[in-house]
Amino acid sequence: MATQPQFDPPDIASDKKQNITLSLRVETLKKARVLAAQRGVSVSGLLSQQIEELVAVDEAYEQARNRELARLRSSFGFDNIEHMTRDEMHDRGNFR
Numbered sequence: 001m002a003t004q005p006q007f008d009p010p011d012i013a014s015d016k017k018q019n020i021t022l023s024l025r026v027e028t029l030k031k032a033r034v035l036a037a038q039r040g041v042s043v044s045g046l047l048s049q050q051i052e053e054l055v056a057v058d059e060a061y062e063q064a065r066n067r068e069l070a071r072l073r074s075s076f077g078f079d080n081i082e083h084m085t086r087d088e089m090h091d092r093g094n095f096r
Contacts, residue, residue, distance in 0.1 A: 022047070 024032065029043070036046040 032043050032046065036043045039046060041049070
């Protein structure tokens, strides 16, 4: 019997990096080089910082959204409601 290959999930705590290929308009790349030089980083470093910030902001938003949804559910008493199936919701047999 053949063994299944093991999938190792990414180690979130590590600083492992992977290269990517990116295509930009020539004018955009020229401006990015100037901006990176002004900030004392490479274009790759500049893009890395921006993507890391974008991901962090998105994760923070998602966490805040989930917290607020949980707060709303609990404040309206919806946290302990049993969920009905679609068929149960549309069953009109009880109203005949």
